[in-house]
Amino acid sequence: MSITLRFTVLFVLLSFSMALAGPNMPEKIKAEFTQYPGSTVVHTMAAEGMVQAVLQCEKTSIETVYDYYQKKAEHSGWNIAMELKNADVYQLMITKHNQSGMIAVTDESGKISVVLSINE
Numbered sequence: 001m002s003i004t005l006r007f008t009v010l011f012v013l014l015s016f017s018m019a020l021a022g023p024n025m026p027e028k029i030k031a032e033f034t035q036y037p038g039s040t041v042v043h044t045m046a047a048e049g050m051v052q053a054v055l056q057c058e059k060t061s062i063e064t065v066y067d068y069y070q071k072k073a074e075h076s077g078w079n080i081a082m083e084l085k086n087a088d089v090y091q092l093m094i095t096k097h098n099q100s101g102m103i104a105v106t107d108e109s110g111k112i113s114v115v116l117s118i119n120e
Contacts, residue, residue, distance in 0.1 A: 026051045029116050032101075033072045036065055036114060049120040054113060062107040065114060066090040069103045 023044045025035050028051045035041070036057050043054040057065050073080065073094050078101065082093040092103040104115040 023053075025053055028118055029053050032076045032078070032118065033069060033103075033116055036060075036068055039114070042113075050117065052115065052117040054115050057112040057114065060112055062088070062090055062105050062112055065112055066103075066105045069105065069114065069116075073101075073103060 023041045025041050026044050026046060036055060038059070039055040039057045041053055042056050043052075045052045070080070070092060073092060076096075078094040078096045080092055081095050081100075082091075084091040088107045090105045094101045094103065099118055099120055101118040102115065103117075106113045106115075
């Protein structure tokens with residue numbers, strides 16, 4: 001088997017195994033906020049000083065998840081700069097030293113999602 005073919009096979013196998021495992025919580029976010037119990041990380045992104053994770057939560061309410069992350073933010077030393085709440089979106093704008101961030105919890109027909117974002 002040629003070296004090129006070996007690398008191609010290895011790349012395909014690694015890509016497949018990563019797809020099965022799904023994304024992991026980014027380290028920068030994990031250091032500030034623990035993952036909501038029972039949630040699944042469905043998307044992560046990092047670009048130009050910003051890191052973000054999107055989670056889906058099962059068998060819970062928007063209020064419960066929001067309260068969880070509000071307490072986590074305060075416990076980690078984040079200041080709440082702004083709080084917004086409406087029927088299906090709860091959002092915190094947070095600051096800490098030279099960083100800013102956002103925690104948004106949404107309820108789309110009973111499907112609870114969380115966006116955690118930290119900017120430097």
